[in-house]
Amino acid sequence: MNINLTLIAQSISFALFILFTVKFVWPPLMKAIEDRQKQIADGLAAGERGKQQLEASGRRANEEIGKARERAAEIVAHAEQRATQMIEAAKGAAKEEGNREKAAAKAEIEQEASRAREALREQVAALVVSGAEKILQREVNAQAHADLLTQLKQEL
Amino acid sequence: MAAEHELSATSYIQHHLSFDVQSVGDNAFWALHVDSLVTGAILGIVATALLWWVVRGATAGVPNKRQAFVELLFDFVDDQVKGMFHGKRQFIAPTALTVFVWVLLMNAMDLLPVDIMAWIMKHVFQQDEFRLVSTADVNTTFALSLSVLLMSIYFAIAVKGLGGWIHELFCAPFGKHPLLWPLNFLFNLVEYVSKPLSHSLRLYGNIYAGEIIFLLLWLWAATGVSGVFFSAILGLGWSLFDAFIAVLQAYIFMMLTIVYISMAHESH
Numbered sequence: 001m002n003i004n005l006t007l008i009a010q011s012i013s014f015a016l017f018i019l020f021t022v023k024f025v026w027p028p029l030m031k032a033i034e035d036r037q038k039q040i041a042d043g044l045a046a047g048e049r050g051k052q053q054l055e056a057s058g059r060r061a062n063e064e065i066g067k068a069r070e071r072a073a074e075i076v077a078h079a080e081q082r083a084t085q086m087i088e089a090a091k092g093a094a095k096e097e098g099n100r101e102k103a104a105a106k107a108e109i110e111q112e113a114s115r116a117r118e119a120l121r122e123q124v125a126a127l128v129v130s131g132a133e134k135i136l137q138r139e140v141n142a143q144a145h146a147d148l149l150t151q152l153k154q155e156l
Numbered sequence: 157m158a159a160e161h162e163l164s165a166t167s168y169i170q171h172h173l174s175f176d177v178q179s180v181g182d183n184a185f186w187a188l189h190v191d192s193l194v195t196g197a198i199l200g201i202v203a204t205a206l207l208w209w210v211v212r213g214a215t216a217g218v219p220n221k222r223q224a225f226v227e228l229l230f231d232f233v234d235d236q237v238k239g240m241f242h243g244k245r246q247f248i249a250p251t252a253l254t255v256f257v258w259v260l261l262m263n264a265m266d267l268l269p270v271d272i273m274a275w276i277m278k279h280v281f282q283q284d285e286f287r288l289v290s291t292a293d294v295n296t297t298f299a300l301s302l303s304v305l306l307m308s309i310y311f312a313i314a315v316k317g318l319g320g321w322i323h324e325l326f327c328a329p330f331g332k333h334p335l336l337w338p339l340n341f342l343f344n345l346v347e348y349v350s351k352p353l354s355h356s357l358r359l360y361g362n363i364y365a366g367e368i369i370f371l372l373l374w375l376w377a378a379t380g381v382s383g384v385f386f387s388a389i390l391g392l393g394w395s396l397f398d399a400f401i402a403v404l405q406a407y408i409f410m411m412l413t414i415v416y417i418s419m420a421h422e423s424h
Contacts, residue, residue, distance in 0.1 A: 002184060002294075003185065003294065003295060003298065004177075004184060004185050004186065004187040004188065004189070004295060005180060005181075005185060005186055005187060005188050006187070006188050006189040006192055006193060006293065006295035006296070006299070007295040007296075007298050007299045007302070008299070009188060009193050009299075010192065010193065010196055010290075010295060010296045010299030010300070011299040011300075011302060011303050013193070013196060013197050013200055014200075014254075014258070014299055014300055014303050015303060016200075017200045017203075017204055017254045017258060018250065018251050018254045018303075020204050020208070020254075021204060021207070021250040021251070021253055021254040022246070022247055022250040022251065024208055024211070025204060025207045025208050025211050025250065025253070026230075026246070026249060026250035026253065027246070028211050028212065028214055029210075029211040029214050029223075029226065029227065029230055030230070030234075031216075032211075032214040032215060032216045032219075032223075033216075033227055033230065033231070035216030036216040036217070036219075039216060039217075
């Protein structure tokens with residue numbers, strides 16, 4: 001255990017190592033570590049923000065869905081109302097149309113009937129005339145008896 | 157194992173405990189322990205160069221294993237400093253790191269098998285006497301502790317001013333009364349002397365003792381087959397314990413370095 005110059009020499013190397021570490025070793029790695037810590041902190045903060053945004057947008061989506069549901073129900077009710085209205089209107093129109101058809105048919109039938117009656121009358125008149133001719137055994141002067149015939153026709 | 161010297165227990169131990177002394181002057185002080193200096197310098201250079209190499213490739217992104225390991229070390233040291241020192245750590249933390257790594261490596265030299273290393277030193281490097289464990293050299297530990305003392309005096313003056321520091325030498329811890337000045341000064345003197353003494357001798361004593369125990373075990377190994385057997389087992393046990401001591405002493409040395417420097421920042 002003898003103290004000698006080694007002490008001073010070792011002190012110098014110690015000082016040099018310290019200086020080297022202080023200057024070149026410590027700062028860059030500390031910076032890297034601090035940068036990474038910052039990155040991690042930022043990442044965590046971003047994650048937190050993302051979570052909050054997700055929650056908020058989830059809430060908004062639910063609201064929107066609720067609103068849409070209400071609106072759909074409204075539309076359906078409206079449509080139903082409109083459908084019943086349309087059905088009622090169609091029913092009315094159909095009834096009216098039917099009545100008109102019925103009336104037209106009735107008128108036509110009456111027309112046909114009167115036409116048939118007319119034709120029948122003509123034929124009966126002709127038959128009557130030919131019958132009378134036969135009975136009289138001679139030509140009836142149609143001209144002379146036109147008035148009579150017309151009168152007969154009228155009576156039939 | 158100790159076969160290459162003419163053997164007595166004393167000469168074996170003396171051989172392993174003697175330094176490679178180079179005299180550079182005419183009295184005992186002007187001498188260098190080349191072995192302590194060279195191992196210390198090599199270990200320090202290797203350690204700082206390794207750290208520097210890892211740190212130069214450091215990224216803030218995903219670190220590789222190398223960087224992660226160094227970061228663990230940095231964080232460990234930085235946490236210790238943070239716990240004791242409240243202020244800018246740009247000097248004290250790297251100092252603590254240097255102390256820890258360097259002392260740890262020098263302590264760890266204790267774990268190398270002495271006789272194999274002695275053989276390598278003799279036959280490869282032509283060094284007959286070469287002690288690998290720099291921290292078992294009281295010069296190394298005093299160099300460290302006196303450097304720490306100088307640093308703490310420097311910081312005390314830098315923080316409090318020269319006047320403030322001298323004021324504290326005479327007025328703390330007992331009081332400002334002029335009658336108390338000598339007492340205060342004496343107290344502070346004792347503190348300033350005892351700090352580096354205990355700081356360095358604790359490390360020196362532990363590592364030196366570790367070395368001695370190894371030497372005793374290897375002496376036992378030279379006595380025969382059973383000696384080899386038992387000393388191998390005990391040597392393993394002691395290696396494990398000595399590895400623990402190496403880490404613990406490096407840690408304590410670092411902690412005391414931090415404590416002394418941060419104490420210098422506090423005013424009474």
